Amino acid sequence: MNLISLIIIFMAAATASAFGTLIGGTSLVTIPLLILLGLPPHTAIGTDRFGVMGIGWAGLYEFHHKKFIDYRLSFLMALPTLIGTIVGANVVFSISEKVLKIIIIVTNVFCLLFLVLNPGLGLEKRERAVGAYKYWFGGLLCFTIGFYGGFYGAMAATLLAYVLIMWFGQTFIQSAANVKVSSIFMTTSAAIVFILKGAIDYPLALAMFAGCLCGSYLGAHFSDRIGNLWIKRIFMLVLTVMILKMIHGLSL
Numbered sequence: 001m002n003l004i005s006l007i008i009i010f011m012a013a014a015t016a017s018a019f020g021t022l023i024g025g026t027s028l029v030t031i032p033l034l035i036l037l038g039l040p041p042h043t044a045i046g047t048d049r050f051g052v053m054g055i056g057w058a059g060l061y062e063f064h065h066k067k068f069i070d071y072r073l074s075f076l077m078a079l080p081t082l083i084g085t086i087v088g089a090n091v092v093f094s095i096s097e098k099v100l101k102i103i104i105i106v107t108n109v110f111c112l113l114f115l116v117l118n119p120g121l122g123l124e125k126r127e128r129a130v131g132a133y134k135y136w137f138g139g140l141l142c143f144t145i146g147f148y149g150g151f152y153g154a155m156a157a158t159l160l161a162y163v164l165i166m167w168f169g170q171t172f173i174q175s176a177a178n179v180k181v182s183s184i185f186m187t188t189s190a191a192i193v194f195i196l197k198g199a200i201d202y203p204l205a206l207a208m209f210a211g212c213l214c215g216s217y218l219g220a221h222f223s224d225r226i227g228n229l230w231i232k233r234i235f236m237l238v239l240t241v242m243i244l245k246m247i248h249g250l251s252l
Contacts, residue, residue, distance in 0.1 A: 005037050006207040013051060013211030021059045021219035022176045023235040024051055024158030028242055030208060039201055046194030047201045050189050051208025055157075055216040059176070061072075061223035062220035068177035070167070077160065080139040082185040084146025089193035089223065096185060105243055112239050114166065115232070138167050142182065149186040150193070155242060157183055158235075172231040173223050 012033050013026070020026030027048050034044035063069050141163050149156030160182050164175035194200050223231070 007203050009033065009037065009051075009151035010207045013054075013208040014215035017052070017055045017212040017215030019056050019234065019238070020052075020157070022172070022223055023238055024161060024179075024229050025155055025238055025242055026055060026157075026212070028155065028245065032033060034201075034204060034208075037122060037204065038205070038236070042197075043053065043199045043201055046191070047205045047208065049190040049194055050200050050205035052212055053184065053187045053191060054209040054212030056180050056187055058213045058216035059220045060184065062217055063177035063180060063223075066177070066220075066224065067181070071175075071181070073164075074178045076135055077142045077163070077178070078182040078185040079183040080143040081146035081149070083187055084143035084148075085150035085186045085189045085195065088147035088150025089152070089190040103252040104149075107249060109243060112236060112243065115236055134167065138163055141167070143157040146182075146186055150190045156186060158239070158242075160236075166179070172228045172235060176220070176223060176231070180245040192234055196200040 009030070013030055016026040016029040030051065034047055035041060039047060060069070077239050142160065144162070145156055145159045148159070157179055160179045161172070161175040164170045164178055165172065170178065183218045191200070
């Protein structure tokens with residue numbers, strides 16, 4: 001792997017993860033780029049799973065420093081996410097990616113409309129009684145997202161943010177912080193599965209990991225200065241682009 005390719009993936013990962021640590025979607029940039037750099041699709045996904053671990057670790061460090069993380073809620077989400085990820089990563093070679101993408105597109109269109117129709121959602125924390133049923137259903141949602149995260153990964157953090165914002169009433173900044181534990185569980189477990197399958201390009205994976213560390217730290221550090229309103233606006237813009245891109249990909 002030549003030095004230029006390593007620099008390209010480092011810069012792309014740093015830029016994408018600076019926003020991705022707040023709104024998700026980093027892998028929608030990095031996976032196609034890894035394929036463009038010559039990796040087979042499965043190796044690109046495995047390399048990406050290794051690289052985006054940097055987002056979780058750097059984001060967790062900075063959001064913990066800012067005291068934004070609710071560890072009880074984070075770990076309650078992380079455990080079913082972990083189980084789903086292991087299952088998803090192990091069936092990556094046998095399931096239809098197109099079917100999953102269609103489900104993701106429909107889900108995101110629904111969530112985008114929901115955000116548009118609820119302009120105050122995610123801007124202020126909404127105090128809600130969190131009973132056992134909320135945790136059980138939230139856990140089921142996290143398992144499903146974890147399965148997708150192990151299989152493909154792109155937008156998995158975005159989907160976990162939906163659970164925190166729409167189901168648990170958190171703000172965008174709080175969701176970005178609390179999704180980090182689940183993100184670490186999801187990316188690390190998926191990366192281990194791909195390591196065991198020999199589907200990781202380590203030079204590119206390490207360069208991407210370093211880029212994600214840098215970008216995620218900067219994004220988390222400036223999150224409270226950006227504020228929930230602008231994060232929501234960026235979130236909705238990126239979400240729209242993601243939906244259009246995935247629809248275009250299905251039509252090819």
